Amino acid sequence: MPVLWIILIVIAIGAVGYVATRARAMASAGNDARHLHSLPSYYGYMAFLFAAAPAFLLLIVWLIAAPLVIEKRVAATLPADVVEQAASQNLLMAEVRRVAVGLDNAVAAGVMDEDLASNARADFTDMTARLKEAGQVITQNVTTPVLRAAQMMREANASSRLWMTIAVIAVAIAGAALAMMRAQRDYRARNVVERGVRWMLVGAASIAILTTVGIVLSLLFNTIEFFRIYPASEFFGSLTWSPSFGGGSELGIWPLLWGTLYISVIALAVAVPIGLFAAIYLSEYASNRVRSVAKPLLEILAGIPTIVYGLFALLTVGPLLLAAFGDGGLGWMQSGTAVMTAGLVMGIMLIPFVSSLSDDIINAVPQAMRDGSYGLGATQSETIRQVVLPAALPGIVGAVLLAASRAIGETMIVVLGAGAAARLSLNPFEAMTTVTAKIVSQLTGDADFASPEALVAFALGMTLFVITLGLNVFALYIVRKYREQYD
Amino acid sequence: MNDMRPLERIVDTDNIKISAKGCQVYYGDTHAIKDVDVQIEDKTVTAFIGPSGCGKSTFLRCLNRMNDTIDICRIEGEILLDGENIYDKKVDPVQLRAKVGMVFQKPNPFPKSIYDNVAYGPRIHGLAKNKADLDVIVEKSLRRGAIWDEVKDRLDAPGTGLSGGQQQRLCIARAVATEPEVLLMDEPCSALDPIATGQVEELIDELRSQYSVVIVTHSMQQAARVSQKTAFFHLGNLVEFGETGQIFTKPEDPRTESYISGKIG
Ligand SMILES: Nc1ncnc2c1ncn2[C@@H]1O[C@H](COP(=O)(O)OP(=O)(O)OP(=O)(O)O)[C@@H](O)[C@H]1O
Numbered sequence: 191m192p193v194l195w196i197i198l199i200v201i202a203i204g205a206v207g208y209v210a211t212r213a214r215a216m217a218s219a220g221n222d223a224r225h226l227h228s229l230p231s232y233y234g235y236m237a238f239l240f241a242a243a244p245a246f247l248l249l250i251v252w253l254i255a256a257p258l259v260i261e262k263r264v265a266a267t268l269p270a271d272v273v274e275q276a277a278s279q280n281l282l283m284a285e286v287r288r289v290a291v292g293l294d295n296a297v298a299a300g301v302m303d304e305d306l307a308s309n310a311r312a313d314f315t316d317m318t319a320r321l322k323e324a325g326q327v328i329t330q331n332v333t334t335p336v337l338r339a340a341q342m343m344r345e346a347n348a349s350s351r352l353w354m355t356i357a358v359i360a361v362a363i364a365g366a367a368l369a370m371m372r373a374q375r376d377y378r379a380r381n382v383v384e385r386g387v388r389w390m391l392v393g394a395a396s397i398a399i400l401t402t403v404g405i406v407l408s409l410l411f412n413t414i415e416f417f418r419i420y421p422a423s424e425f426f427g428s429l430t431w432s433p434s435f436g437g438g439s440e441l442g443i444w445p446l447l448w449g450t451l452y453i454s455v456i457a458l459a460v461a462v463p464i465g466l467f468a469a470i471y472l473s474e475y476a477s478n479r480v481r482s483v484a485k486p487l488l489e490i491l492a493g494i495p496t497i498v499y500g501l502f503a504l505l506t507v508g509p510l511l512l513a514a515f516g517d518g519g520l521g522w523m524q525s526g527t528a529v530m531t532a533g534l535v536m537g538i539m540l541i542p543f544v545s546s547l548s549d550d551i552i553n554a555v556p557q558a559m560r561d562g563s564y565g566l567g568a569t570q571s572e573t574i575r576q577v578v579l580p581a582a583l584p585g586i587v588g589a590v591l592l593a594a595s596r597a598i599g600e601t602m603i604v605v606l607g608a609g610a611a612a613r614l615s616l617n618p619f620e621a622m623t624t625v626t627a628k629i630v631s632q633l634t635g636d637a638d639f640a641s642p643e644a645l646v647a648f649a650l651g652m653t654l655f656v657i658t659l660g661l662n663v664f665a666l667y668i669v670r671k672y673r674e675q676y677d
Numbered sequence: 678m679n680d681m682r683p684l685e686r687i688v689d690t691d692n693i694k695i696s697a698k699g700c701q702v703y704y705g706d707t708h709a710i711k712d713v714d715v716q717i718e719d720k721t722v723t724a725f726i727g728p729s730g731c732g733k734s735t736f737l738r739c740l741n742r743m744n745d746t747i748d749i750c751r752i753e754g755e756i757l758l759d760g761e762n763i764y765d766k767k768v769d770p771v772q773l774r775a776k777v778g779m780v781f782q783k784p785n786p787f788p789k790s791i792y793d794n795v796a797y798g799p800r801i802h803g804l805a806k807n808k809a810d811l812d813v814i815v816e817k818s819l820r821r822g823a824i825w826d827e828v829k830d831r832l833d834a835p836g837t838g839l840s841g842g843q844q845q846r847l848c849i850a851r852a853v854a855t856e857p858e859v860l861l862m863d864e865p866c867s868a869l870d871p872i873a874t875g876q877v878e879e880l881i882d883e884l885r886s887q888y889s890v891v892i893v894t895h896s897m898q899q900a901a902r903v904s905q906k907t908a909f910f911h912l913g914n915l916v917e918f919g920e921t922g923q924i925f926t927k928p929e930d931p932r933t934e935s936y937i938s939g940k941i942g
């Protein structure tokens with residue numbers, strides 16, 4: 191039975207449980223809801239919870255665990271010499287999976303009947319021909335052991351499905367029945383539902399945290415793999431970045447890191463003052479009419495996709511800068527793609543982040559604080575500088591950091607605006623590139639995934655991650671230290 | 678005998694610090710203060726009493742133009758400080774507020790250290806020549822605010838970390854640090870214990886030798902103890918204004934009498 195059907199059946203059982211349990215609870219209180227411990231619907235929710243939660247949990251665990259178990263068992267049946275012939279067990283098992291799926295599809299398409307597909311004495315040459323005929327992707331001729339293993343896998347899959355369906359539905363029914371049995375007037379259904387809600391929330395939070403941990407771990411393992419084939423001292427010590435997929439490449443991180451930091455610093459130098467001043471104007475000086483028009487307009491900037499900013503950098507800002515600083519002007523700039531181009535455009539992109547967040551934060555400073563300052567004879571700008579901004583500082587630092595991590599992680603504007611040359615230079619009118627842009631270029635293309643040239647992407651990603659983490663920790667420390675609480 | 682009266686009048690007008698004439702205040706469509714005339718004398722304590730929501734705070738905030746910060750608030754009539762209309766175009770509200778200080782109904786210390794809270798006004802107005810001078814001002818103000826002994830060992834601690842009553846006294850110290858000519862106090866003692874209340878009342882009495890003080894209070898006893906003049910507000914009207922003793926013993930208006938004896942409120 192398809193999983194969707196199982197889910198629908200469980201929900202139906204839950205719904206029936208809801209109605210039945212609610213009715214039973216009402217009956218136990220003589221049909222007067224006031225005599226029940228909890229509102230009648232809580233008994234219903236409880237039944238739904240009892241039916242659905244364990245059933246779905248079982249379903250998920252089964253769906254994850256069953257393939258692993260089956261594959262292990264099937265792999266154990268493959269003769270050792272066959273495994274040796276194939277390059278690795280993984281490749282062989284992939285072939286087995288493909289054949290099993292191919293058989294399934296062939297049966298579904300009507301090219302083969304179920305008997306033939308599961309016939310243990312079936313001839314493998316014939317089988318290969320038939321599978322190819324059915325349009326299934328088979329890389330080589332199917333050998334007898336592989337065919338037998340595939341058939342065994344199909345069988346195991348089918349029985350696992352059947353047992354899963356039975357088990358899940360049984361659990362759902364048992365849960366609903368248990369809830370129904372408990373539906374007495376003094377039973378504290380409300381508290382049970384409360385606990386259920388709490389565990390649901392805990393579950394959601396754990397999934398979020400576990401995903402993060404998973405991402406970090408996968409980064410970490412690949413990074414370790416990279417350092418096994420490429421010396422860390424080179425990666426962190428070399429000042430050259432020149433990957434060559436033929437081997438003998440130099441993969442020093444410094445030119446990339448320098449490009450990232452240089453562009454980010456220019457971007458923040460543009461975005462922070464403009465964004466902050468715009469926020470102060472909007473929240474402290476602007477009339478309501480101006481505010482209601484200007485704020486959404488600023489926020490539109492935040493909705494523009496970065497690729498559009500990239501085009502803006504490439505087609506407008508680059509040529510403009512070139513006209514001023516290129517050979518026709520001051521002669522500092524060779525081409526339109528440069529650190530300055532990308533930095534300026536990225537700064538424009540970040541303005542709404544800084545201004546919108548700072549505006550909200552400044553507005554959250556209580557009016558009483560401003561009144562206190564005005565009442566002592568302070569002017570508006572004195573009040574803003576000495577009372578409002580210090581009170582809003584932690585939030586503003588947060589906004590700036592958010593902008594900083596966006597800047598460090600930005601890729602599109604860099605690719606189009608800053609060029610692709612990894613270079614260590616102080617001249618902001620030269621082309622450079624960043625960590626993120628190089629991660630993309632190392633992973634696109636058909637390099638061997640196990641080569642240092644591809645794996646370096648993970649080491650770069652990890653470095654970026656550590657830097658952003660460090661930035662956040664540092665910001666947290668600053669905020670804690672200088673926090674001026676106003677409530 | 679007859680010529681005594683004009684003479685008295687002249688002395689009176691000389692002594693007037695603030696005088697409101699036909700003052701009307703609107704919050705949008707709400708008419709919060711209705712045609713109030715009042716004369717606040719120099720070197721006296723004037724108490725505003727009246728039931729909650731009658732417009733005491735609103736009128737008090739008119740006296741140093743704090744209502745300017747409320748968009749929907751509109752004021753008509755004139756309020757003269759030393760004979761000059763404070764709502765005149767050429768008057769700078771910032772300078773006015775330095776002269777007419779205010780303690781708010783809810784304590785609102787800045788999120789700064791206790792020292793910086795008190796030093797805020799003297800710093801922006803350049804009242805201290807150097808750090809030592811500023812230290813003296815801060816200590817003197819905190820003593821006048823009756824809070825010095827409690828905070829003298831932690832002047833660097835944040836002002837917001839104090840208790841509600843301590844915060845209110847800090848705000849009083851902050852207001853007197855700028856040496857205003859008039860001090861407006863909106864229920865300064867509502868969060869204070871009897872001891873601190875007594876100290877603040879002592880401060881008010883002391884301030885009277887140099888300044889004019891206006892205090893809003895819900896405590897009849899307090900009004901009777903500290904003030905020389907009392908104004909009774911009711912539903913935005915100034916019902917009665919006169920010598921404190923007379924208001925509390927022989928009120929002319931029946932509304933005043935019933936409020937004082939606890940029948941409206
Ligand atoms: N910011 C405001 N916006 C609109 N209406 C206001 C505002 N402030 C006060 N009011 C209205 O003005 C009237 C007078 O308020 P005010 O704060 O002056 O009363 P109060 O006498 O100080 O009362 P309390 O003793 O409770 O402090 C009230 O009806 C109130 O609803």
Ligand SMILES: [Mg+2]
Nearest residue numbers: 733734782863
């Ligand atoms: Mg009030």
